[in-house]
Amino acid sequence: MAIKTVDLYVNGQSYNIPLVSTGTYRKQITAPNKSSWNETDHKYAMQLKVEDVAGNVTTIDKNHETFGEKMMLRVLEDTPPVITITSPAQSAYLGSNAVKVEANITDTESGVDPDSITIQIDSGAVISSGITKTPITNGYKCSYTATVQDGQHTVRINASDNDGNEAVEKTASFTVDTVAPELNVTYPPETLITNKQTITVTGKTDTDCSVNIKLNNQDQGPISMSGTGEFSKSITLKKGSNVIVITSTDRAGKSSTVQREVQYDPDAPVVVSIELSPNPVGAGETFTITVEATDD
C-alpha cells in the first residue's frame, strides 16, 4: 500500500507535506507570528496526520509516547519590554535616606518575566528580591524602598520578557540631602536699635540654597546670591519694632530660619523742661540742674 497524505496542523492552520524522496516528506513552514508563551505549556501543540490510500490514519500529537515532544513548538517573539521609571524623577533632590523606587514595566506579547526584574543602586548588589510587583495591563508596577546615604546616586532597572528579550536598561540619577542648610546672618545682630530706616541684611548659606527674607511678615522679593553663598538685601524699616525672618531652603526642601529684631528710632529726644536751682547762685556755691526729657 502507499501513503496518500501527510498533513501538519499548527495553530489552526494545516500544511500538506509533500513527498521529496522515497518515504521522506518535507516542507518549510512559517511559524505562527505570535509567541507561544500564552499557549498551554508555552508551546503550540501540533498534530501530524498520515493517511494511506485505504483511508487508515495515524495521528501523532503531544500525547504520543515517542514523538509527543516533537509536536510541541516553542515560538519566540523578539520585542523587548519597556521600562518607565516613575520615581525618583531624573535629577530629583530628596530629603530622606529612604528612597522610593517605582517603575512600570510592560511587554505586549510574551509578557514581563517577573523574576527577571532587578534594581541596582550605584554599583551596589543587584536586587531581585523584596521588590513589590503589582500586576498592571501587560506588566507590573514595581516598587522598592532603598536606603541610601546623603549624596548623588543612580538607580538602574532591568527586566526581560518571558521569551528572553532584555529591555533597554533605564536609569534615574538623584540627590539625597537630609541636612538643613547652614545659615549665618552677619547683619543685623540678634537685637539692634538704629536711627537708619534702611539697613542691609547680609549673611552666608549653602550654595545650593535659595534665601527668603520676610520683614514684618512681608516677603522682601528675590535675593541675589554669590557663587559662594553670600547674600545681601536692603530693607526699609518701619518706626518702632521690626521682625526680620531669614530662611534658607535647599533643593531637597530642608530649611533653616534665623530671626532678628530691630528697633528703628528716627526721633531725637524732646526736652520738656529745664530748671536751675538756685539761680542766681553765689560764686563758688553749688547749683542743681533738673532736666525733664522724653524719647520715643
Ligand SMILES: [Ca+2]
Ligand atoms: Ca516582548
Ligand SMILES: [Ca+2]
Ligand atoms: Ca542640605
Ligand SMILES: [Ca+2]
Ligand atoms: Ca528717639
